[in-house]
């Protein structure tokens with residue numbers, strides 16, 4: 001597994017910044033969960049976030065679409081600071097897709113309805129158009145034959161692919177994936193990762209929290225290692241996995257490799 005499409009690490013490599021976090025601070029009570037986070041994600045860049053449990057990876061993702069507020073610092077999406085609330089927030093959130101560990105599909109909606117709901121309600125896309133595009137997206141992730149079923153009738157891998165189609169249906173500028181394969185049976189991990197690798201190759205901007213090193217090596221431009229609320233190290237995947245510079249990253253890798 002030496003294949004890598006990654007470019008050398010550091011800043012977004014000449015790309016136009018799309019998601020920019022500047023001096024972001026977040027506390028849960030006394031817990032300083034995000035500590036002076038500075039991170040710039042370029043358009044079309046794929047950033048894999050890796051780090052021990054509790055290091056703040058999910059909180060980072062949730063802050064980027066304002067599922068969590070931050071105490072100080074700024075987060076901008078395509079040059080627009082995240083608003084506190086209101087219509088501006090809904091609009092900005094629609095630009096930031098999110099795929100969770102637990103799929104979070106609407107249980108009482110069909111697969112196709114899961115994919116068309118956001119576009120019709122939020123983007124005001126006409127129903128027929130949303131259905132057509134929804135079917136195209138379901139086809140793209142390989143679950144179009146399941147369109148009229150309900151989530152519980154699908155395997156975990158299929159449900160997660162629907163969740164990806166649902167995110168894509170909003171035409172987001174960036175998609176955040178928070179451990180998208182951690183809840184899957186092992187035999188279903190690759191069918192989801194394959195869809196994600198395709199997305200990456202097609203130029204989608206992606207932030208992916210995952211410990212799947214095969215995905216990182218295949219698709220990531222940059223690996224960001226978090227520990228105790230801080231970004232400790234960032235580099236291209238080859239460098240990170242073969243030659244991490246921090247003790248914390250070395251220690252972490254020795255446990256998962």
Ligand code: ADP
Nearest residue numbers: 028031033051052053054055056057058059060
């Ligand atoms: P990771 O995703 O890296 O495992 P999280 O971002 O989920 O880490 O959590 C970071 C830390 O913040 C953990 O110690 C976690 O227990 C704590 N935490 C997360 N969410 C909350 C919350 N809503 N209230 C209080 N503490 C939280």
Ligand code: MG
Nearest residue numbers: 057058059179
């Ligand atoms: Mg997490």
